[in-house]
Amino acid sequence: MTAAPALDPAEVARWVPVCDLAALQPERGVAALLDGTQVAIFRLAAGTVAAIGNRDPFSGANVLSRGIVGTRGDADVVFSPMYKQAFDLSTGQCLDDPEVAVPSYPVRVVDDVVHLGVR
Numbered sequence: 001m002t003a004a005p006a007l008d009p010a011e012v013a014r015w016v017p018v019c020d021l022a023a024l025q026p027e028r029g030v031a032a033l034l035d036g037t038q039v040a041i042f043r044l045a046a047g048t049v050a051a052i053g054n055r056d057p058f059s060g061a062n063v064l065s066r067g068i069v070g071t072r073g074d075a076d077v078v079f080s081p082m083y084k085q086a087f088d089l090s091t092g093q094c095l096d097d098p099e100v101a102v103p104s105y106p107v108r109v110v111d112d113v114v115h116l117g118v119r
Helices: none
Strands: 014-020 028-034 037-043 049-053 068-072 075-079 086-088 107-110 113-118
Touching: 014 028, 014 037, 028 113, 037 075, 037 113, 049 107
Parallel strands: none
Antiparallel strands: 014 113, 028 037, 037 049, 068 075, 075 086, 107 113
8 A cells, every 4th residue: 555655846747736825724635636636735834735645545535635634743644534544744654554655746836826746
């Protein structure tokens, strides 16, 4: 269940606009379709935006955007609403099982529009 390594922003082939920054409430997630794949996008309390895959690898349900945002140590995380595993929002790594990760996506905000990077 290990995801591909996080995409380095230098490897981004194109940036896809997905929503207005104002549509994201702090500490809440939203789901978006990116080339047919569900992505969970979060605006964090510090004002930064993070994006990881929306599919919970333990349940198979597309629910991570509905998880509770918090921190574990220094990492911003989302807790899956299904079985409560914590996923690092910068890398997609599951902090409860080092063998499991979800994809993470580079994010940039241009003119108050959130863009996700893809290969």
